Amino acid sequence: MDMNPITFVDVQDNDAIFEGAGWDALIVVTSSIDAIGIDEISLLARHGAKVDARVGRSATLLFAPGLAGGRLIVAPVLGHDKDVEDVRIYADAARQGIALAKDAGARKPLLIISPSNAPQYRQSLSVAALACGQELWQALELREAVALTYGIDTIGLLVSDVQAKVLNAIEAGRHLARDLCGTEPERMSAPAFAQYCLEAYQDSGLSVSVIEDRDVLERDYPLLSAVGRSSFAVSRHQPRVVKVEYCADDEITRSYFFAGKGVVYDTGGADIKVGGGMAGMSRDKGGAAAIAGLMKTLAILKPKGIRVVAELGLVRNSIGSEAFVTDEIISSHAGARVRIGNTDAEGRLVLADLLSHLRIKAANAVAPQLFSVATLTGHVVRCYGNYTAVVENAVARSQRVAEQLQEVSEVWAEPIEVSRLRREDYKMLIDPSAAADIVSSNNAPSSVTARGHQYPAAFLLKASGLEAHGLKSDKPLAYTHVDIAGSATEGSPLYGKPTAAPLVSLFQYMCADQ
Structure with a gap:
C-alpha cells in the first residue's frame, strides 16, 4: 500500500x-x-x-x-x-x-x-x-x-498558506527521494526506478524521457554501459538514463544542470565487495534519488526565471561473465580514454557520461551551473562523518557556488563541508603506461586513499570534457561535485533511513529569492 x-x-x-x-x-x-x-x-x-x-x-x-x-x-x-x-x-x-x-x-x-x-x-x-x-x-x-x-x-x-505550500512541495520531493533511495534493489531496480519517476511526474509539466535501448546507451553513455554490461543479460536489471527538465514560463535568467548517480545496487563488480561490504549498497542511488525529488518539488512550485535539466544514470554494477574489469580502456562520451582502475569506483564512470551530455547543453545556456550529486566515496565519510562535501572547479569558486550553498545548508539543517580541488588531484589520474588519457581510480579503497573524495572531481572534469571550460576558456562553466555518501542516510548506509539530502539546500540555493 x-x-x-x-x-x-x-x-x-x-x-x-x-x-x-x-x-x-x-x-x-x-x-x-x-x-x-x-x-x-x-x-x-x-x-x-x-x-x-x-x-x-x-x-x-x-x-x-x-x-x-x-x-x-x-x-x-x-x-x-x-x-x-x-x-x-x-x-x-x-x-x-x-x-x-x-x-x-x-x-x-x-x-x-x-x-x-x-x-x-x-x-x-x-x-x-x-x-x-x-x-x-x-x-x-x-x-x-x-x-x-x-x-x-x-x-x-x-x-501562511504560501509557506505551507512550499513546505508541502519540499516534503513531496523528499518523500519521493526517500522512496527511490531507500527501497531494495529488486523493487527499485533501474527500470523500476525509472518507472517510479514517470508515475511521480505524471501531469507535472516536466519534460521527461527514458533511454533504455542498449545500442543508444552503449553509443551515448559508454562508461555507464560498461558498469552495467553484466546487467544487460537480465531484463529487469538493465540500465536506464532518465532525462528530466523544468523550464519556467517566463524569461530564463539562470540555468542549472544536475547529474545524479543512481547505482541501484553495487556489488563492486569484478572487484567484488567482500567481508559484508555489499550490505546496504541498494542505497548507492541516493544522488539520483535526491535530484529526482528536487525535480518533483520544482514541478509543484514552478519557480520563475530558472531552467533545470537533470540526467539520472540508473545502473546495477553486477558480477558475471560480461562484467567489465580493471585494466580495460574505455572511451567516455566526451572522448577521454579511461583506464579502469577499480570496478568498485563505478559511480564516477556513470557521472562522467551524464556530465558530458549536460556540458553540451550548458555551453549555450543562460548563466549555467553544473552539479553532480552522488553517494560516491567512503573517504568523505572518513573525513566528515555524516556531512555532505562539495568540491568545485575554479569557475564555480569564482562565483562562490560552494560558499553560498554552504551558507544555505547551515540554516536549513543540511550542513555542508567545502573541500578544495588541488593539483595533486590531477596527478592521481595519470596512467603510468601512457596508453590511456586518464585512470579512473587507484586500486585501494577510497577511505584509505589520500584525497580520496577530492580527486574524483578532477576525474569527472577530465572524463566529461568540462576541464576545457575553465576560467580562461571561451565558455567557462561552473561545476560543483556534491558527495553525499555520508549524508544520504541517517547513520550507516546499512538500512539507515534515507534523508533526501541535499534536496532542501539545492532548492533553496536556486529559489531562495522567490
Whole structure:
C-alpha cells in the first residue's frame, strides 16, 4: 500500500490551540518553558514541570484540558545557547515530539515553534516541520506489504498558506527521494526506478524521457554501459538514463544542470565487495534519488526565471561473465580514454557520461551551473562523518557556488563541508603506461586513499570534457561535485533511513529569492 507524504496545513491564528478546532494534540518545540509565548500553553507547561522534572528536559506528554485533543507535548530544544549548535537541534526536538504524539494516538497535531532571534535559527519552523516528515516516513516496501491505518497524516502549522505550500512541495520531493533511495534493489531496480519517476511526474509539466535501448546507451553513455554490461543479460536489471527538465514560463535568467548517480545496487563488480561490504549498497542511488525529488518539488512550485535539466544514470554494477574489469580502456562520451582502475569506483564512470551530455547543453545556456550529486566515496565519510562535501572547479569558486550553498545548508539543517580541488588531484589520474588519457581510480579503497573524495572531481572534469571550460576558456562553466555518501542516510548506509539530502539546500540555493 502506498502512502502520500505528510500534509502541512496553514493555521491563521492561535485559536487553533483550543479543543474543538480540529486538532488532536499540541506539540510545542521550545528552548524553554518561558519562551513559549502563549499563556494557555505556558501555564500548563509550568504546572507540569512542578510535578514532572522531565518537562523542559525531554519530550513529555501532559494532560491539557481545553487544549486541542487534551494533549500537550513539550519538546525542548537543548543546547540552543551553545556556540557549536545549529538549527538541527530544532529538528531533533520536533522529531521527538512528533514520535511521542504518534505513539499517543494523535493523527492531526498542531506544531508550534517558539521563535528565536538568533540568525542561525531563522528557519527553525520550516526545519522542524520537515523533520516531522523525516521522522514519520515509512519504507515503501512496508507500505506496499502492509495496509497501514495508524499514523499521522496532517500537521498544522502557524504559517501562511504560501509557506505551507512550499513546505508541502519540499516534503513531496523528499518523500519521493526517500522512496527511490531507500527501497531494495529488486523493487527499485533501474527500470523500476525509472518507472517510479514517470508515475511521480505524471501531469507535472516536466519534460521527461527514458533511454533504455542498449545500442543508444552503449553509443551515448559508454562508461555507464560498461558498469552495467553484466546487467544487460537480465531484463529487469538493465540500465536506464532518465532525462528530466523544468523550464519556467517566463524569461530564463539562470540555468542549472544536475547529474545524479543512481547505482541501484553495487556489488563492486569484478572487484567484488567482500567481508559484508555489499550490505546496504541498494542505497548507492541516493544522488539520483535526491535530484529526482528536487525535480518533483520544482514541478509543484514552478519557480520563475530558472531552467533545470537533470540526467539520472540508473545502473546495477553486477558480477558475471560480461562484467567489465580493471585494466580495460574505455572511451567516455566526451572522448577521454579511461583506464579502469577499480570496478568498485563505478559511480564516477556513470557521472562522467551524464556530465558530458549536460556540458553540451550548458555551453549555450543562460548563466549555467553544473552539479553532480552522488553517494560516491567512503573517504568523505572518513573525513566528515555524516556531512555532505562539495568540491568545485575554479569557475564555480569564482562565483562562490560552494560558499553560498554552504551558507544555505547551515540554516536549513543540511550542513555542508567545502573541500578544495588541488593539483595533486590531477596527478592521481595519470596512467603510468601512457596508453590511456586518464585512470579512473587507484586500486585501494577510497577511505584509505589520500584525497580520496577530492580527486574524483578532477576525474569527472577530465572524463566529461568540462576541464576545457575553465576560467580562461571561451565558455567557462561552473561545476560543483556534491558527495553525499555520508549524508544520504541517517547513520550507516546499512538500512539507515534515507534523508533526501541535499534536496532542501539545492532548492533553496536556486529559489531562495522567490
